Amino acid sequence: MPHTEIVNISRPLTEMARLQPDTPAIIFPQDNRTLTFRELDAESDCLAAGLEHIGITRGTKTALLVPPGPELFALTFALFKAGAVPVFIDPGIGARNMKGCLADAEPTAFIGIPKAHVARRLFGWGKKSLTTLVTVGGGRIWGGIPLAEIAKSGRGADFTPAATGRNEIAAILFTSGSTGAPKGAIYTHGTFSAQVEMLRNLYGIRPGEIDLPTFPLFALFAPALGMTAVIPQMDFTRPGHVNPQRILDIATKYRATTMFGSPALLNRVSRYAVTRGIKLPGLKRIISAGAPVPAAVLERCTQMLSDNAEIFTPYGATEALPVSSIGSREILGETGRLTGEGRGICVGRPVKGVSLAIIPISDDPIVSWNADLPLPVWQVGEITVSGPQVSRAYLNRLEATRLAKIPDPARGFWHRMGDLGYVDNTGRIWFCGRKAHRIVTATETLFTIPVEGVFNTHPKVFRTALVGVGKQGSQQPILCVELESKVDKAAQEQIRRELMEIGSRYPHTRDIDKILFHPAFPVDIRHNAKIFREKLALWAEGKLS
Numbered sequence: 001m002p003h004t005e006i007v008n009i010s011r012p013l014t015e016m017a018r019l020q021p022d023t024p025a026i027i028f029p030q031d032n033r034t035l036t037f038r039e040l041d042a043e044s045d046c047l048a049a050g051l052e053h054i055g056i057t058r059g060t061k062t063a064l065l066v067p068p069g070p071e072l073f074a075l076t077f078a079l080f081k082a083g084a085v086p087v088f089i090d091p092g093i094g095a096r097n098m099k100g101c102l103a104d105a106e107p108t109a110f111i112g113i114p115k116a117h118v119a120r121r122l123f124g125w126g127k128k129s130l131t132t133l134v135t136v137g138g139g140r141i142w143g144g145i146p147l148a149e150i151a152k153s154g155r156g157a158d159f160t161p162a163a164t165g166r167n168e169i170a171a172i173l174f175t176s177g178s179t180g181a182p183k184g185a186i187y188t189h190g191t192f193s194a195q196v197e198m199l200r201n202l203y204g205i206r207p208g209e210i211d212l213p214t215f216p217l218f219a220l221f222a223p224a225l226g227m228t229a230v231i232p233q234m235d236f237t238r239p240g241h242v243n244p245q246r247i248l249d250i251a252t253k254y255r256a257t258t259m260f261g262s263p264a265l266l267n268r269v270s271r272y273a274v275t276r277g278i279k280l281p282g283l284k285r286i287i288s289a290g291a292p293v294p295a296a297v298l299e300r301c302t303q304m305l306s307d308n309a310e311i312f313t314p315y316g317a318t319e320a321l322p323v324s325s326i327g328s329r330e331i332l333g334e335t336g337r338l339t340g341e342g343r344g345i346c347v348g349r350p351v352k353g354v355s356l357a358i359i360p361i362s363d364d365p366i367v368s369w370n371a372d373l374p375l376p377v378w379q380v381g382e383i384t385v386s387g388p389q390v391s392r393a394y395l396n397r398l399e400a401t402r403l404a405k406i407p408d409p410a411r412g413f414w415h416r417m418g419d420l421g422y423v424d425n426t427g428r429i430w431f432c433g434r435k436a437h438r439i440v441t442a443t444e445t446l447f448t449i450p451v452e453g454v455f456n457t458h459p460k461v462f463r464t465a466l467v468g469v470g471k472q473g474s475q476q477p478i479l480c481v482e483l484e485s486k487v488d489k490a491a492q493e494q495i496r497r498e499l500m501e502i503g504s505r506y507p508h509t510r511d512i513d514k515i516l517f518h519p520a521f522p523v524d525i526r527h528n529a530k531i532f533r534e535k536l537a538l539w540a541e542g543k544l545s
């Protein structure tokens with residue numbers, strides 16, 4: 001009989017529980033709770049057994065609306081062990097989007113805190129598909145079986161994880177929906193396993209490290225990598241509004257060695273730390289992703305860190321992570337200056353194990369891969385990747401899948417990132433913005449990041465966003481500008497003149513003559529950092545008329 005390899009993403013946790021049983025896996029300061037690796041492994045065993053008793057078993061799609069804390073970790077690994085399929089959706093995406101995601105995902109089980117159950121009932125989430133309900137941190141009045149009862153029923157069970165295969169579906173992760181409706185990326189046990197290995201190799205993460213995650217989904221990698229996750233008290237749906245002192249206190253108190261934060265969170269924390277001379281000498285690295293991290297933020301972060309520590313900005317997406325990575329030393333020493341000259345943002349070299357190609361820009365599906373597709377170095381096109389960390393399809397979204405994947409008999413498939421960029425002659429990738437955000441005027445195509453990079457060099461500018469008004473082919477480019485918070489409104493006219501002067505230095509910014517000042521750009525809910533250029537374009541259109 002042929003041997004089928006068992007790949008279950010809960011395995012690294014069990015392995016860590018064997019290697020370092022008494023090391024804390026989760027520290028939850030707000031409730032003064034700690035779970036060691038042994039306890040987390042045992043707790044997820046007992047929950048897996050309990051969940052099976054109520055019908056949450058191999059293949060059961062289960063919406064998981066539980067904020068970061070010991071329960072989320074134990075439940076996630078319990079679901080993996082049972083071979084069930086957790087569905088992760090950002091709670092901040094709004095009731096309507098949530099309803100749409102749940103309609104796409106068709107989960108039959110729903111595990112949530114009481115607040116999530118109230119919203120579920122109020123907005124009719126998952127009405128057509130849900131049959132099993134579980135409540136975390138509440139009694140039966142919320143409409144589900146309390147988690148405590150499930151844990152009790154599974155207590156003492158010796159649970160054997162489901163013998164899942166590499167290509168068996170492990171989870172559904174929804175994108176943040178910054179270019180349309182959020183889409184559910186299908187993750188297999190193989191996708192997760194590849195990601196864990198790649199992150200470990202890329203950043204040299206060792207068991208015993210202390211992680212301070214401020215982004216829920218990334219936090220779940222910590223136990224698999226053998227790191228202790230210290231969960232900060234914060235509103236995870238608003239990382240850009242975090243209390244910086246609290247983050248700094250926790251990092252210091254628990255001697256965090258690594259931290260994951262969105263560019264918006266780092267901006268806030270580093271500003272606060274630098275003005276007060278606060279340092280985090282124990283941190284070895286900060287990892288930030290989701291949107292470009294401005295050079296000024298990187299610079300401030302390095303002031304907070306010791307000399308041998310670095311800030312890394314992996315590039316990737318929900319569908320493919322990580323694709324590449326670069327460190328602050330290379331950015332501040334070289335590539336940041338080129339970003340200011342309009343060359344795009346350097347996101348580093350492809351990680352080991354990923355194949356990357358730049359293909360011609362097109363909004364149409366590509367039915368099959370062919371060797372003539374890749375463009376030569378320096379040419380801007382769509383970033384396309386293939387590798388074990390890339391998800392194959394979106395759940396129940398054939399059209400979106402057709403638009404984003406290119407079948408390739410040799411490799412299986414390629415994923416189109418929906419991002420534009422080029423590769424330089426040393427193999428580094430330069431990100432030039434999202435494909436959907438490019439602006440096509442009567443005479444040229446403009447890419448957002450290379451244009452904005454030039455204007456962002458003005459010291460009084462916090463960020464800029466290039467948007468297009470009108471139909472593609474005859475769009476008018478407009479530069480929206482958000483100033484640093486302390487800049488007086490009266491200075492706007494002077495700044496406008498200075499920006500025009502800066503723009504006149506480069507061929508691709510020379511013709512941009514419409515500048516609008518905006519008080520605070522609309523941004524995404526997950527990272528609070530991706531600029532919603534579609535919304536800004538509507539605002540700009542209104543302003544112009």
Ligand SMILES: Nc1ncnc2c1ncn2[C@@H]1O[C@H](COP(=O)(O)OP(=O)(O)OP(=O)(O)O)[C@@H](O)[C@H]1O
Nearest residue numbers: 175176177178179182290291292314315316317318
């Ligand atoms: N290091 C980085 N530098 C610049 N941009 C980045 C970086 N990392 C990620 N991004 C941007 O974030 C995108 C991935 O975001 P995410 O997966 O959260 O959802 P989304 O793609 O914004 O959602 P949707 O596909 O629904 O619009 C990438 O395609 C890229 O545009």
